[in-house]
Amino acid sequence: MEISKGVEMLQLDFHGNVIHPILLRDQEMTVLIDTGFPGQIEELCAAMAQVGVSFDELKVIILTHQDIDHIGNLPELLQAGGSNIKVYAHDLDKPYIQGDLSLLKDGHIENPPKGTVDASLEDGQELPYCGGIRIIHTPGHTPGHISLYLKQSKTLIAGDSMYSVDGIIAGIHVPTVLNINEAQLSLKKYLELDIESVVCYHGGLTKGNIKEQIQIVIS
Numbered sequence: 777m778e779i780s781k782g783v784e785m786l787q788l789d790f791h792g793n794v795i796h797p798i799l800l801r802d803q804e805m806t807v808l809i810d811t812g813f814p815g816q817i818e819e820l821c822a823a824m825a826q827v828g829v830s831f832d833e834l835k836v837i838i839l840t841h842q843d844i845d846h847i848g849n850l851p852e853l854l855q856a857g858g859s860n861i862k863v864y865a866h867d868l869d870k871p872y873i874q875g876d877l878s879l880l881k882d883g884h885i886e887n888p889p890k891g892t893v894d895a896s897l898e899d900g901q902e903l904p905y906c907g908g909i910r911i912i913h914t915p916g917h918t919p920g921h922i923s924l925y926l927k928q929s930k931t932l933i934a935g936d937s938m939y940s941v942d943g944i945i946a947g948i949h950v951p952t953v954l955n956i957n958e959a960q961l962s963l964k965k966y967l968e969l970d971i972e973s974v975v976c977y978h979g980g981l982t983k984g985n986i987k988e989q990i991q992i993v994i995s
C-alpha cells in the first residue's frame with residue numbers, strides 16, 4: 777500500500793501476526809526498512825514484486841532494531857543482493873545483529889539470523905535517500921532501537937517504539953520493552969516533529985492528530 781509518494785507499507789502475515797516493513801523508492805534507489813520474520817523471504821519477495829520492486833533494485837536495508845521479526849530475512853537478502861546492499865543499524869544493536877552477541881530477547885533461538893552491519897546510525901543523523909531520512913534514537917524496546925522520520929512525506933516510521941490498533945496509536949508495548957523509562961522518553965522525542973502519518977511495525981498506518989495521540993499515550 778502506497779501511503780505517500782515513494783513510500784510503500786508492506787504487509788506480511790506470520791501465523792496471524794501482521795507486520796509492516798517499509799519500502800522507499802525514488803529514481804535512484806530502493807530502501808527496505810526491516811525484513812520480517814525468519815522464513816518469510818518468499819512472502820517478502822512477493823510483496824516487493826507486487827509493488828514492482830525486484831531484489832536487485834534493493835540498495836539499502838535499514839534495521840530499526842535487533843528483534844527477530846525485524847532481522848529475520850537479512851541473511852537471505854544479503855545472499856541475493858551480495859555486496860550491492862548496504863546495511864544500516866544503530867551501534868548499540870549492531871553486535872547482536874551481527875551475531876557477536878546473543879539476541880537480547882531471542883537468544884534461545886538456534887541459528888538466529890545475522891548479517892554484517894556496514895554503517896552505524898546515530899541520533900539526529902540524516903541519510904540522503906528518498907527525500908531525506910532523519911534517524912531518531914528511540915531506545916527502550918531495545919538499547920539501539922531507532923525510528924525514521926521521512927522528511928518529504930512527514931512520515932514517522934516508528935518501528936516498535938509504539939504499536940497501534942485499528943489506526944489508533946496504542947502506546948508502548950510493555951511486555952516486549954526492555955527499559956520502560958527509556959521507552960517513555962523516546963516517545964517524547966516525537967512531539968518535536970511535524971508528523972502527518974505514522975507507521976508502527978505492529979499495527980500499521982495512523983493518520984491525523986498524531987501529536988494528540990502520542991500525548992495521550994505518554995501522559
Ligand SMILES: [Zn+2]
Pocket residue numbers: 843845846936977978
Ligand atoms: Zn517487532
